[in-house]
Amino acid sequence: MAVTIKDIAQQTGKSITTVSRALADYDDVSPATKELVRRVADELGYVPNTVARSLQKRRTDIIGLILPTFGPRFSDPFFSEFLAGVGNRAAESGYDLLVSTQAPGDGELEAYQRKVNGRRVDGLIVVRTRRNDARIDYLRETGFPFVAFGRTEGVLDYPLVDEDSALGTRMLVEHMAALGHRQFAYISPPAELMLTHYRLQGLNEGLADADIRLDPSRIVTSDLTQRGGFRAMEELLDRPERPTAVIGGNDLMAIGAMSAAQHRGLAVGRDIAIAGFDDIPMAEHAHPPLTTVHQPIYQIGGMVSDMLIKLLLDEEIERPQIVLQPTLVVRRSTGAEPTPLLKHDSP
Amino acid sequence: MAVTIKDIAQQTGKSITTVSRALADYDDVSPATKELVRRVADELGYVPNTVARSLQKRRTDIIGLILPTFGPRFSDPFFSEFLAGVGNRAAESGYDLLVSTQAPGDGELEAYQRKVNGRRVDGLIVVRTRRNDARIDYLRETGFPFVAFGRTEGVLDYPLVDEDSALGTRMLVEHMAALGHRQFAYISPPAELMLTHYRLQGLNEGLADADIRLDPSRIVTSDLTQRGGFRAMEELLDRPERPTAVIGGNDLMAIGAMSAAQHRGLAVGRDIAIAGFDDIPMAEHAHPPLTTVHQPIYQIGGMVSDMLIKLLLDEEIERPQIVLQPTLVVRRSTGAEPTPLLKHDSP
């Protein structure tokens, strides 16, 4: 069916070894032979079998990314942006991207093992790091190349990119406190995530700086989805004492929270201030536009991809642990004067 | 390094053949041997090398998708949704998804050849079909398994899913005409795309039904991006006679058009009506929410994925050519009473 190196060998009367080396442009093949081989290869429409090559070279030129989905969360806009950054950067270096999904919990580690031991990919990108992350422990133990988006607890001796969530959340609190708010509430991501830890830390620091006390019951945990944010907000609004400033642990939850508030007839930005985190594309187009903390998601994907490829090529990584400074983006949802429209990094 | 079938053979004292068959649960291996082999495999943490298996089986269990990107358009929300549908459905059947990007034009066909002849994937999904689509011609010639999202001109003898763009656009025109609009404008996608053809056809049919004449200069072609929509709208508004009803060939362009109108101080939904096509998640959250034609993007991805997998497994495909009926979603951007909030198919 498909043309193999063997066909070229027969056509040219050379051995398959010579053909292989001619195509790979080795020095020890005569120019005449190279010419001949290349011409015939072209004529026959030869394309190397990547699987055979991979088996021999122990290299697939594929990088893998396993999305820790709960249900069909593949389409989380955050990950879309991230994937875009990873994929485009990988493509530039001739790498393909293998994407799969696997819910955390049982079977997750096996999924990683299959990728690693199955040699399906050359390296992995780990996202949504957890405080104690078995995936990272496993990869570190086996020495398999990987780069993480996010820190973990313990020793950070592996390559990673992260943003300074604590700082970002602190900025949000500062911003809202400066607008006169004292009654805060926080919709927190799941506790096991490392980003939850940092965002909570930033929240507490910010509140302490502004000398504000936050009742622990005003911290509601949800699941990073719009729907989750909606429910969490309903819960907060059901209570006798309403908060005036609500921070969502990410934009999706904040947008859900806005809906819930609007359902109760509250005008977001006037009756209540709501802010998010991430600055997904939807944040700018939300109704009202959402005050949030901007992360250059697309760029982060590119950086992670870049580091992993460097790792695979045994190139030096200048800064193996990068923590980025976020920026505050003020929009209508907190009722303040919006940040002048900046050209951010959207691709 | 990694545990191979050979290690298990040595440990158990069996031959590699027997081990292979025991693991594959062949009938002609004694229960005792199977037990032994499986136990040892478990103990050693054996994971089959997928590359070696692929080489032998001529099957990778990977389906491929090449995004026809112009620049870093990977993060197009439309494709995010679509990818999500494809990826999740594939994962359910044990397939991984290989995503890469390749701009149309030179090198595009080579990219397909590399995937096909390189046997990197078992099948391909083709998106953004063009009127004369060399990718589809190529795949059809070679007999390589593929499913397309979108029709092409000529014989439709290959498996595909598409939505009825003509009908969708006709519904938009009807809707806006019913609101009293006579001065239409259309921001069209690039001419080579098949969807452009159908949407234009629907536009003309709709206008004819309403007895409205559209000056050809009122049809501006753009590139499916928000920015492109913005520019196209500026161009339309620069002219002495302004349209009162503008249809964007997709939501992103429509959202860009809304910005442009708002920059000129127009209140979208009151001073001018604007509608889009696709119903990406952002449409609902746009400001004002965008009237559009709903396509179940996520589901379509799933259907395409499903058909391809059936093809790979030699299973019957009941309906190899599916054209879906779209629905109109009325929101504020056309100034009418919004469609009551329906639960759509968002994942």
Next chain:
DNA sequence: TTGAAAGCGCTAACAA
């Protein structure tokens, strides 16, 4: 019920 042997398409040590 088991094992020996061949081979998937390619690369790489070694010899000629």
Next chain:
DNA sequence: TTGTTAGCGCTTTCAA
């Protein structure tokens, strides 16, 4: 400069 040989890890005839 070229060819012979072995082997990557696995599956699958075929024979025992």
